[in-house]
Amino acid sequence: MVEKTIEKRSVKTTTKNTPKFIWRRKHLLGLQDLSREELIHILDTAKGFKGISKRSVKKAPTLRGKVVVNLFFEDSTRTRNSFTLAASRLSADVLEFTAKTSSVSKGETLRDTARNLEAMGIDIVVIRHSAGGAPHLLTRCIDACIINAGDGYHEHPTQGLLDIFSIRELRPDLSGLKVAIVGDIAHSRVARSNIWGLHKLGAEVYLVAPPTLMPSGIEKMPVTPCYNFDEIIGQMDVLNMLRVQFERIGSSVFPSVLEYSRLFGLTVERMKRAKKDVIVMHPGPLNRGLEIESEVADGPNSTILQQVSNGVAVRMAVLFLVNQAVVLEKKK
Amino acid sequence: MEVILKEHQISQLLEHLASQIIDTNPDCASIGLVGIRSRGEILAQRLQHILLDRGVPEVECGALDTTLYRDDINQMGTHQPTVQTTDIDFNIDDRVIILVDDVLNTGRSVRAALDALTDLGRPSVIRLAVLLDRGSRELPIGADYIGKKIEVPHDKTVQVYLNDMDEREEVVLE
Known part of the structure; x- marks a missing residue:
């Protein structure tokens, strides 16, 4: 009995009071631009999202009322589904956009497509494009947060x-x-x-x-x-x-x-x-x-399969953080 | 800045909380303490030790991060919250869950904690234990176990410092 009590006493490590880091980027375009601190902040934040995928209720209300657009100009199964799940688990609404079945096939430019989507009231654009730099271009066309889901040979x-x-x-x-x-x-x-x-x-x-x-x-x-x-x-x-x-x-x-x-x-x-x-x-x-x-x-x-599960948590963290940067911007 | 509680007084309040918990749960069966991060987690761990020392055969203890459930998540600006992990490695279904936090103020973090817990399972009962109740409620929420009630002017903050994370132990009015 006594031994059991002692065993029970082993305490899990407690969070130390680390200096606060403030996330300021409303776009995630590549890892080349990020500082070491920013990288670690995303990775640490993602830990907190991993548990959600293991619960019976796999959802939190954090991005309720926000709209995430999956703007995919290239084929993708894993990344797209992963972003869709990540956004859904944070209670955001997800708009699926596939170039092949859209006005892009009628000749609409990327800029026009994005501006039309923005006119409908969207908050975050997840873009995959065969041209390197396409996500960067979007940041100059619209106000929404832009997340690069793969651009040409550049970054993912x-x-x-x-x-x-x-x-x-x-x-x-x-x-x-x-x-x-x-x-x-x-x-x-x-x-x-x-x-x-x-x-x-x-x-x-x-x-x-x-x-x-x-x-x-x-x-x-x-x-x-x-x-x-x-x-x-x-x-x-x-x-x-x-x-x-x-x-x-x-x-x-x-x-x-x-x-x-x-x-x-x-x-x-x-x-x-x-x-x-x-x-x-x-x-x-x-x-x-x-x-x-x-x-x-x-x-x-x-x-390999761990990578896939972790992908959802990491993307939840990224969606959460870019939205936090918008909150910060609005408060200023 | 005014120190309102010293280290030994914090310990006394925790002992007092433990007594209340034992008194109202005669068989003390299936108690799970869930501390609200960050300082509630430490207080929950300390309460667990006290309850075990007093002969309660089994007390589970976990930590809950409520960041994703906060109602001010889209208004916080530079007070950007940090998402931490929720570590509850026991089943909360049909258990007596006692939420533990350091200060009960507006009641909003307790509201967030209740929502977060609901997504984790369905306890038989959820109770609330706080070290200090400073009033100024903005929601219809009350604590079941209170270390001490204090009257504090609205413009002051009650800040609890605990050795485990702050390298000092006291409660201060700031």
Whole structure:
């Protein structure tokens, strides 16, 4: 009895009274512009939203009466559904906009589309576009908050955030952590957001790809390029395997799918050379058997489905914060 | 700035709260303390220790973040709230839940806490325990267990400092 009482006494860690951080950005366009403090603030805020998805009532009234528009000019399942769920869980109304079934197919410009939507009374625009910088353009056309859900080869900040959130759940301190981003980096906005975010939090980023899939301007990025996966895999703490984006690349970037898989794919065989507790990530959708073997994707080191769950929490946090910045602006 | 309660007085008030809780829950079965973040959480943990020390066989304890349920969430401006986690690792259904907070003032954070709890489950009873009741209610809400009632001018703030997060322990009028 006495022992049980003592056991019960172990107290959970209490929040220390940390200095208050004020979030001031009404747009989230990329992770390159964010400070380390801003990044940490989003990631910490997201922790508070994770619990909502686990309850029986998966909803909070926080954004009641707000309207979020999913303005998608490119195909997406995961990101779009994730944003829709995130907005719904905060009680916002969601307007789904798909370019293919809209006036865009009749020649309407992005600016006009956005201004028409704004005239209906919207608060937050989540935009995905094939042109890098499209979200930035929108911030100059309308007053609503703009969240970049992927623009060309530029950035996909919420994916970068959810990747980093997922790493932090397993390794709270990112400083000195070695993260390899492997594969089609040239065409990957996910890679760019990860590079900036990880760098700001102190991780060491390695890019692993054939020369044809390395991004241009790599010398200006805080990364170590590497053309031989096997040379570095043993030192890595995290392996983020990117999807080979067949829809974006020509046939000439690597000789054959089989060769790519043999040199850069995460196979069961290659995993034997990695650290025992290496974290395996993939932004989805998977090309099973190409950049990652099924057994690895579904194996014990994989955090791929965790990334998807965390995506909803991170997006809830971002929706919440951009709205808070508007509240701040109105009070001034 | 005026100190209205010192460390030992805070402890006395908590003992007093514990007595009230034991008196009104004779079998003390299935009590779950839920502290409203941030200082309510610490007070709930301390109450849990006191109740266990006094022989109550089982007391659960958790922390509730009410930020997402606040009615002033779209009006706070520079007093931007920080979202924290809700950590209640026991089932609140059919349990006696005692909400714990440091100061009862307008009643608005208790309203938010009630809404937040409702989304987590359906307790058999929800009660409210506060260290201090300073009046000035803006909603029809009252506490079931009160450490002490105090009269405070409207323009003053009652600020509770607790060692666990503030590195000092006292209640101050600011």
